[in-house]
Amino acid sequence: MASPAPAKVEPAVRPVELPPENIYFGPSAAMQAVRQRVERSAGLNVPILVLGESGTGKEVLAHYIHSRSPWRDGPFVKVNCPAIPGTLLESELFGFQKGAFTGATAAKPGRMELARGGSLFMDEIGELDSSLQAKLLHVLQDGHFTRIGDHEERRMEARVICATNQHLQNAVQAGTFRPDLFYRINVITITLPPLRERRDDIPYLAEYLREQFNRRFQREALPLSKDTLHLLQQRDWPGNVRELENCLARYVVMGSEESLYAEPAEKPHFAYEVNSAGNIPLKHIAQQATRRMERDVILKVLQANHWNRRKSAEVLKISYRALLYKVRQAGLPAKRPQRKSGTDDDLPGAPPQGD
Numbered sequence: 001m002a003s004p005a006p007a008k009v010e011p012a013v014r015p016v017e018l019p020p021e022n023i024y025f026g027p028s029a030a031m032q033a034v035r036q037r038v039e040r041s042a043g044l045n046v047p048i049l050v051l052g053e054s055g056t057g058k059e060v061l062a063h064y065i066h067s068r069s070p071w072r073d074g075p076f077v078k079v080n081c082p083a084i085p086g087t088l089l090e091s092e093l094f095g096f097q098k099g100a101f102t103g104a105t106a107a108k109p110g111r112m113e114l115a116r117g118g119s120l121f122m123d124e125i126g127e128l129d130s131s132l133q134a135k136l137l138h139v140l141q142d143g144h145f146t147r148i149g150d151h152e153e154r155r156m157e158a159r160v161i162c163a164t165n166q167h168l169q170n171a172v173q174a175g176t177f178r179p180d181l182f183y184r185i186n187v188i189t190i191t192l193p194p195l196r197e198r199r200d201d202i203p204y205l206a207e208y209l210r211e212q213f214n215r216r217f218q219r220e221a222l223p224l225s226k227d228t229l230h231l232l233q234q235r236d237w238p239g240n241v242r243e244l245e246n247c248l249a250r251y252v253v254m255g256s257e258e259s260l261y262a263e264p265a266e267k268p269h270f271a272y273e274v275n276s277a278g279n280i281p282l283k284h285i286a287q288q289a290t291r292r293m294e295r296d297v298i299l300k301v302l303q304a305n306h307w308n309r310r311k312s313a314e315v316l317k318i319s320y321r322a323l324l325y326k327v328r329q330a331g332l333p334a335k336r337p338q339r340k341s342g343t344d345d346d347l348p349g350a351p352p353q354g355d
Contacts, residue, residue: 016063016076023208024060026201030193034061037190042068047140047185049125050163052192055242058163059123061192066119071159074118077111082127090132096148112145115158125185126166126177137181160185195237195244203229205241209248221252227333228257234331257333258303295330298323302332 018024025035041048042065050058059078066076084092095110112120122128128136139145140160144153162185171177195202206224214221224232237243250259298316305311313323327333 016060018060018063018067019208021064023204024057024064026198026204028193028198028200030198031201034190034192037188038065038068041065041188041190043070044188045070045159046187047160047162048188048190049168049186050161050190050192051168052163052165053194053240054165055240056192056194057241058165058192059121061190062119062121062161062163065161066121066159069119069159071118074158075115076119076121077115077158078121078123079111081122081124086129086132089129090135091148093132094135094145094147097150101149107147110145110147112139112156112158113154118158120158120160122160122162124164124166125162126164126168126171130176130178133178133181137178137184140181140184195240196235199233202233202244205244206232206248209245210252213249213252217249217252219252219255221255224251224257224260225333228260231331231333232260291330294326295332298326298330299332302327 021035025031038061048065050061052058063076066072079089079093081089091108091110093110093112095108095113098105098107122136135145139156143156145156146153168177168182168186172179172182203224206229210221210223213219232244232247239246247260251257298312301312301315302309305315309323309327310320313320316323318326
């Protein structure tokens with residue numbers, strides 16, 4: 001059976017603008033530990049495995065590793081394992097000769113060749129097809145590969161960096177990932193912490209993103225207030241830095257800090273963890289759920305009453321002092337978030353703010 005013709009995929013080699021080191025790594029102890037690990041391993045000619053949840057910035061970290069390695073002047077070539085169909089990934093990775101299959105009208109080098117003298121970044125390696133896992137293992141072991149339809153062996157001359165949001169050890173135990181390939185790419189492991197474990201970095205990331213989106217969208221959104229930054233630091237950020245980016249983009253476009261307090265249209269199911277003994281702390285879970293529900297209700301009432309706290313306290317049937325306490329406890333701002341100059345709040349007749 002003839003192989004399908006190659007499809008158009010994302011460019012193999014593309015430049016990227018990296019954020020400043022003090023912004024990307026930030027002051028948190030977790031990211032400073034990552035920075036030290038990068039400095040110790042970037043210059044070594046061994047595979048590096050980058051782990052982390054979706055949205056933590058694994059590809060950006062791979063670029064940092066490349067930029068601090070002896071191969072920094074070479075290309076940085078990305079292979080997005082789940083984005084390219086399995087029937088095409090082999091030809092994209094290894095290349096092919098003219099006539100190797102139907103549609104192969106000319107020879108084409110694979111991304112392993114394009115990465116010569118630089119770094120080959122295999123994103124979401126956990127999604128790699130089992131048949132390609134064996135072939136990649138062979139390349140990493142002896143440093144040679146062949147194009148599809150060719151007999152000439154070519155030398156692999158690129159540093160390999162892999163990344164995944166999966167627990168590869170679990171995949172190995174489940175039989176979906178080869179243990180020998182896991183140990184081959186796992187010479188050095190760098191784990192990126194989720195944003196909720198590096199809250200000290202959020203004000204720096206938020207300010208950097210605000211400046212970036214101001215330039216991109218040609219806006220002049222003001223720096224975030226201390227109350228708003230405090231609120232951002234209290235969030236769980238299941239989407240990590242990517243979610244924070246979307247949040248700041250919305251703020252710059254809408255021109256109002258109030259847009260940062262809007263909850264997602266579809267909230268995730270309330271999650272809890274069962275400890276190793278199998279116990280479910282029902283009282284603790286109920287308290288968490290109650291606080292989260294209270295926060296949502298208070299926010300909606302404040303927004304509906306234009307952030308008038310006294311009126312909101314009357315609607316909620318609680319004392320003004322109790323409302324102030326709950327607002328602080330929920331991490332909500334004490335006053336209505338600022339709006340960019342030129343919005344409806346600056347027009348005559350705009351509803352009053354505050355008390």
